[in-house]
Amino acid sequence: MAYDESNVFAKMLRGEIPCNKVYEDDYALAFHDIHPQAPVHVLVIPKGPYVSMDDFTQDAPAEAVAGFFKAIGAAARQLGVDQTGYRIVANTGKDAHQEVMHFHVHIFAGGRLGPMLKRAP
Numbered sequence: 001m002a003y004d005e006s007n008v009f010a011k012m013l014r015g016e017i018p019c020n021k022v023y024e025d026d027y028a029l030a031f032h033d034i035h036p037q038a039p040v041h042v043l044v045i046p047k048g049p050y051v052s053m054d055d056f057t058q059d060a061p062a063e064a065v066a067g068f069f070k071a072i073g074a075a076a077r078q079l080g081v082d083q084t085g086y087r088i089v090a091n092t093g094k095d096a097h098q099e100v101m102h103f104h105v106h107i108f109a110g111g112r113l114g115p116m117l118k119r120a121p
Contacts, residue, residue: 001101003049009102013047023075027067030075030107039110040079040086044072050103052092072105081109087116 004010011017012029019031022042033041046068050056057065076082086109091098 001051001055003051003055004101005049007100007102009043009045009100009104010049013045023071023078025067025071025074027064028071028075030071030078033106038108038113040081040108042075042079042107043104044068044075044107045102045104051101052098052103053090054092056103072107076107076109079107079109081107085109087113 008017012019012031019029021029021031023030023044026047028044028046030042030044033043046056046060046064048056048060048064050060056068060068072088073082076086079086086107089106089108090104091106092103
């Protein structure tokens with residue numbers, strides 16, 4: 001799938017759309033989700049045109065991949081959830097319900113989150 005420069009996260013990275021920023025560095029931008037699904041729900045996006053985890057890990061330079069994952073940890077520490085625990089989730093593709101076709105990781109925290117998935121029948 002080709003990267004769409006008009007997606008909402010690309011617009012945020014260009015400063016065309018504001019966000020409630022939590023953390024930013026050379027590799028990533030982290031911001032509060034506008035429709036939180038947990039007491040703490042933050043999205044972390046890489047600063048590059050990557051559609052999915054597959055695209056990112058295949059095409060991004062190793063420095064960008066490492067920097068992105070370090071940014072997730074830095075954002076969690078800044079949020080103060082590193083001591084109590086948090087979950088990170090990256091949805092890739094339609095079967096996983098990826099809504100914005102710019103690779104992103106969700107940080108969920110702020111209370112007991114429950115099971116990951118229901119068991120398959």
